[in-house]
Amino acid sequence: MNPTREKAHGLSSYTKDGGDMNSDNYEKTIESFGYQAPALAAAACEKYLPADVRMDTVKWLDAGCGTGKSVAPMSAVGISGSNSVGTDLMDDMLVHARAKDFYGQVLRQDLQDRLPFDDNAFNVVTCLGVLTYVDPSKGTLSEFCRVCAPGGLVILTHRTDTYEKWGAAMKGLMDAGVWEEVEGPVVKKDAPKPYLPGNPAYGTETQMYLCVYRVK
Numbered sequence: 001m002n003p004t005r006e007k008a009h010g011l012s013s014y015t016k017d018g019g020d021m022n023s024d025n026y027e028k029t030i031e032s033f034g035y036q037a038p039a040l041a042a043a044a045c046e047k048y049l050p051a052d053v054r055m056d057t058v059k060w061l062d063a064g065c066g067t068g069k070s071v072a073p074m075s076a077v078g079i080s081g082s083n084s085v086g087t088d089l090m091d092d093m094l095v096h097a098r099a100k101d102f103y104g105q106v107l108r109q110d111l112q113d114r115l116p117f118d119d120n121a122f123n124v125v126t127c128l129g130v131l132t133y134v135d136p137s138k139g140t141l142s143e144f145c146r147v148c149a150p151g152g153l154v155i156l157t158h159r160t161d162t163y164e165k166w167g168a169a170m171k172g173l174m175d176a177g178v179w180e181e182v183e184g185p186v187v188k189k190d191a192p193k194p195y196l197p198g199n200p201a202y203g204t205e206t207q208m209y210l211c212v213y214r215v216k
Contacts, residue, residue, distance in 0.1 A: 023092040033198040042073035064130030067096035112138035120149040184211035
């Protein structure tokens with residue numbers, strides 16, 4: 001699927017030529033803004049994966065991997081690159097993800113399309129800071145559940161100002177018995193966390209929910 005003109009314009013701020021967060025300085029920029037989602041996701045893996053699971057055997061899908069910002073915290077908790085796949089829609093971001101020399105595979109992938117993976121292929125699926133740009137009616141969350149093995153984790157972040165459009169989809173998968181919330185705003189009533197507190201465009205007003213689901 002080709003992104004719409006509106007979506008392409010929004011995502012252009014993450015390409016080499018566009019915006020103040022171009023791909024060449026993206027990581028330094030968001031670090032300076034205090035972005036903590038990758039570290040929070042890695043901590044959730046340690047906390048919520050079954051105790052008998054060896055971290056170096058975990059198969060991880062980094063959906064919307066960008067430049068590979070999550071590599072450092074995930075590798076720090078023991079996740080192996082040989083078992084990891086990174087996907088992103090933006091070619092400029094994938095250049096940097098490949099340069100990390102971590103992922104076993106790096107693919108260009110639209111998260112609004114069916115994922116090119118077998119059922120139960122992964123133990124952890126992360127999608128951080130991406131769903132703002134995705135249409136919730138396209139079945140993205142169901143695809144995450146399909147490729148994540150039972151007992152595995154799907155870890156998402158949602159900005160508080162765009163969360164509402166995803167709330168029904170997440171609750172629908174809970175009601176259908178597809179996954180259960182282990183951390184998040186629906187059942188656990190967890191409070192939102194800082195998003196980009198150092199960015200004047202967001203400050204402390206726009207926060208993010210960390211949503212951790214265990215696939216059944």
